[in-house]
Amino acid sequence: MDAARVGVITFPGSLDDRDAARAVRLAGAEPVALWHADHDLQGVDAVVLPGGFSYGDYLRAGAIARFAPLMTELVAAAEAGLPVLGICNGFQVLCETHLLPGALLPNAGLHFVCRDQRLRVENADTAWTSEYREGQELVIPVKNRDGRYTADRETLIELADSGRIVARYLDLNPNGSLDDIAGICNEAGNVVGLMPHPEHAAESLTGPSTDGLGFFTSIVKRLVNA
Amino acid sequence: MARVVVDVMLKPEILDPQGQAIARKLPQMGFEGVVAVRQGKRFEVELEGPADDAALERVGKIAETLLANPVIENYEVRVL
Numbered sequence: 638m639d640a641a642r643v644g645v646i647t648f649p650g651s652l653d654d655r656d657a658a659r660a661v662r663l664a665g666a667e668p669v670a671l672w673h674a675d676h677d678l679q680g681v682d683a684v685v686l687p688g689g690f691s692y693g694d695y696l697r698a699g700a701i702a703r704f705a706p707l708m709t710e711l712v713a714a715a716e717a718g719l720p721v722l723g724i725c726n727g728f729q730v731l732c733e734t735h736l737l738p739g740a741l742l743p744n745a746g747l748h749f750v751c752r753d754q755r756l757r758v759e760n761a762d763t764a765w766t767s768e769y770r771e772g773q774e775l776v777i778p779v780k781n782r783d784g785r786y787t788a789d790r791e792t793l794i795e796l797a798d799s800g801r802i803v804a805r806y807l808d809l810n811p812n813g814s815l816d817d818i819a820g821i822c823n824e825a826g827n828v829v830g831l832m833p834h835p836e837h838a839a840e841s842l843t844g845p846s847t848d849g850l851g852f853f854t855s856i857v858k859r860l861v862n863a
Numbered sequence: 864m865a866r867v868v869v870d871v872m873l874k875p876e877i878l879d880p881q882g883q884a885i886a887r888k889l890p891q892m893g894f895e896g897v898v899a900v901r902q903g904k905r906f907e908v909e910l911e912g913p914a915d916d917a918a919l920e921r922v923g924k925i926a927e928t929l930l931a932n933p934v935i936e937n938y939e940v941r942v943l
Contacts, residue, residue, distance in 0.1 A: 704929070740934045745880050747880050
């Protein structure tokens with residue numbers, strides 16, 4: 638069978654699209670470069686929205702990228718079940734599109750934070766986390782300026798009660814995220830937003846661990862078994 | 864040509880660390896009596912035509928879809 642094809646969208650100001658594509662390849666899938674200004678998802682089986690500062694984060698992080706031409710197709714496909722992973726800036730874009738609830742605000746400490754972060758996987762049933770087990774601890778770099786996850790009280794309770802908090806920060810909350818939230822998913826579990834960067838923890842040469850690779854092998858396994 | 868202002872503020876319940884940093888600095892500068900500062904954004908939107916009801920409705924739509932994120936922010940539209 639042909640390798641699964643996982644698209645990585647490049648916006649103006651994306652930084653981590655190449656690392657994301659590399660992680661996709663390391664996981665055994667074929668990365669497909671997608672361009673924000675196209676209206677074509679090229680028939681990919683899943684999509685990663687990478688980290689960076691799309692459109693310079695002008696206005697709000699993700700606010701302008703949300704209206705990129707390709708997002709029309711992406712939102713429709715995600716609502717129809719296409720697996721989508723938004724990392725960092727990609728998470729911000731997914732919140733701005735309202736594919737995910739809540740929003741990401743400037744870090745409570747007002748500093749850009751870059752550190753190797755301990756996380757706990759809270760939901761190992763999503764399209765992107767099935768290769769982990771619930772409660773598993775990971776070390777993955779976090780590097781953001783606008784990483785403070787915020788949602789109203791009702792939404793936070795609903796996320797917690799329905800198992801839609803995918804990962805939480807351990808030891809130290811780097812950005813003031815409510816409920817130590819590092820990642821969440823939509824109701825169906827196909828759309829995941831994650832503030833830390835699993836694509837930077839996919840190889841021992843360059844990462845603090847290879848703990849991040851599981852996000853990519855999860856999707857590959859799911860697509861191959863589909 | 865009319866100019867319409869859109870003020871965008873974080874909702875009151877949302878932490879505003881920038882506003883807090885400003886408020887903390889004020890006593891050191893000798894400004895007393897300030898209880899809190901909230902920082903927001905002001906947009907000035909220039910219109911081709913007059914700021915009639917239809918135009919203001921359009922600006923409201925712009926505010927709701929792009930200038931503000933209603934999940935975290937409130938906005939107000941007014942003619943300058």
